[in-house]
Amino acid sequence: MVGRLTGQGHKAYLVGGCVRDLLLGRTPKDFDVATSARPRQVKRCFRNSRIIGRRFKLVHVHFGATVVEVATFRRAPPAAQDDADDVYLERDNVFGTEEEDAFRRDFTINALFYDVNEKRVIDHVGGLDDLAARRLSAIGDPDVRMREDPVRILRAARFAGRLGLEVADDLRAASLRAAPDLERAAPPRILEDFYRLISSENADHCFRHLEELGALEVLLPELHPLPDWTYDMLQRVAEATGGDRRGLPQPLLFALLVAPLARPILLDEPLGTLDAALSDRLAPLAQRLSVSRRDSMLARHCLAGQARLLLEPRGRRASRYAHREHFGPTLTLRRLMGPLKEGHEDEWEAWLGLAPAEADFPAPPRRDQGQRRGGGRGRRRGRRRGRRGPSQDGRAAGPDENVGQNAGSETKKPPRSETKNRPDNQRGEAPGDRDKAR
Numbered sequence: 445m446v447g448r449l450t451g452q453g454h455k456a457y458l459v460g461g462c463v464r465d466l467l468l469g470r471t472p473k474d475f476d477v478a479t480s481a482r483p484r485q486v487k488r489c490f491r492n493s494r495i496i497g498r499r500f501k502l503v504h505v506h507f508g509a510t511v512v513e514v515a516t517f518r519r520a521p522p523a524a525q526d527d528a529d530d531v532y533l534e535r536d537n538v539f540g541t542e543e544e545d546a547f548r549r550d551f552t553i554n555a556l557f558y559d560v561n562e563k564r565v566i567d568h569v570g571g572l573d574d575l576a577a578r579r580l581s582a583i584g585d586p587d588v589r590m591r592e593d594p595v596r597i598l599r600a601a602r603f604a605g606r607l608g609l610e611v612a613d614d615l616r617a618a619s620l621r622a623a624p625d626l627e628r629a630a631p632p633r634i635l636e637d638f639y640r641l642i643s644s645e646n647a648d649h650c651f652r653h654l655e656e657l658g659a660l661e662v663l664l665p666e667l668h669p670l671p672d673w674t675y676d677m678l679q680r681v682a683e684a685t686g687g688d689r690r691g692l693p694q695p696l697l698f699a700l701l702v703a704p705l706a707r708p709i710l711l712d713e714p715l716g717t718l719d720a721a722l723s724d725r726l727a728p729l730a731q732r733l734s735v736s737r738r739d740s741m742l743a744r745h746c747l748a749g750q751a752r753l754l755l756e757p758r759g760r761r762a763s764r765y766a767h768r769e770h771f772g773p774t775l776t777l778r779r780l781m782g783p784l785k786e787g788h789e790d791e792w793e794a795w796l797g798l799a800p801a802e803a804d805f806p807a808p809p810r811r812d813q814g815q816r817r818g819g820g821r822g823r824r825r826g827r828r829r830g831r832r833g834p835s836q837d838g839r840a841a842g843p844d845e846n847v848g849q850n851a852g853s854e855t856k857k858p859p860r861s862e863t864k865n866r867p868d869n870q871r872g873e874a875p876g877d878r879d880k881a882r
């Protein structure tokens with residue numbers, strides 16, 4: 445790919461997370477390319493490509509199931525004016541040079557270019573030194589960069605936790621100062637970053653950083669400080685998923701996020717009023733984070749199910765319950781949360797026997813929505829419950845969450861191209877982050 449672009453006289457490099465991960469000896473999740481070619485020129489080079497984005501255009505090049513994102517070099521938006529509220533307002537992105545493209549990125553380790561033809565790393569920002577020192581540093585003045593986009597604090601927590609990096613002192617101090625601004629960031633971005641944190645490798649470390657950088661206290665004060673058992677839970681989640689988010693349906697991600705808040709209720713409240721009690725406690729948080737009603741409801745069912753698992757499964761009622769759509773994920777949640785009562789044997793094992801299939805991780809990758817099965821000839825499935833229009837967080841509501849599917853059954857994944865193409869800007873979106881909707 446890069447060869448085709450350079451063959452046409454353009455500059456083109458691998459960039460961002462893939463270069464960082466390769467240098468750390470890790471398998472990259474995906475590959476991004478930065479190029480001097482303009483989107484239309486890129487599109488002309490690849491038949492299997494699509495221009496996405498309204499204001500800042502990117503090209504997605506499709507290779508079977510893989511999508512490589514090709515972005516034209518651009519520079520950071522003009523410096524913010526004094527008006528404090530102005531920092532999140534959308535400004536046009538402008539094409540820039542290779543150096544400018546490196547400097548507009550968030551952390552030095554995320555701004556390395558790899559020249560595939562020359563087989564060399566190009567480092568404009570000191571990222572190689574930071575990688576060698578296993579240090580996470582902002583590019584430029586950390587105060588400016590964190591204030592410009594406070595969601596970078598969540599990103600810092602994720603990279604530091606996942607990759608085992610030390611957060612540079614000036615970045616930590618700047619994050620603590622900018623953390624209160626997170627209140628004004630766009631909820632869907634925050635939610636997405638929370639989901640990325642929970643499903644990250646070393647999720648427990650990520651959340652420790654989140655606390656240390658002052659972000660949890662601002663965003664989810666109800667959860668701060670996190671009780672100790674939460675870190676054990678996060679460790680189990682990381683072990684179960686291996687950092688692959690596709691094993692966790694979205695309602696379960698939300699259930700895990702609010703588990704510290706739900707647990708005391710699950711222990712105290714009678715079954716009959718449990719759902720209402722959970723709803724009272726969780727609704728404000730769900731609303732603040734713009735969680736869809738469906739995700740929120742299914743998460744509540746899975747959480748409430750934890751209290752049921754304390755009881756011995758008996759009779760037809762139990763078997764009916766075991767056939768409800770959230771039963772599989774309820775068992776999965778139990779596996780991840782651990783027993784509700786410390787040292788108290790619950791009836792989980794007995795309930796497992798009623799499961800149509802073992803609810804374990806990792807679940808198989810979810811398929812693209814609407815994709816035909818059986819080589820494209822099969823019956824189109826998956827829209828039955830998906831006609832309700834977009835959910836509150838902008839994603840298509842539908843069966844893609846697959847709550848109720850146990851491991852071993854097929855699950856679906858929204859196409860990358862959809863998740864990448866964040867709806868064009870709202871207040872709160874980072875100026876440097878318009879191309880990243882994951």
Ligand code: ATP
Nearest residue numbers: 460461462473548549550554555593874876877880
């Ligand atoms: P991951 O492996 O988790 O995907 P990544 O580094 O690829 O890590 P992405 O969120 O996919 O992270 O973003 C790709 C690149 O885009 C980053 O490496 C970084 O250079 C740039 N980037 C993303 N978000 C921001 C942001 N908020 N501010 C500045 N640069 C950003």
Ligand code: MG
Nearest residue numbers: 461462473474
């Ligand atoms: Mg990435």
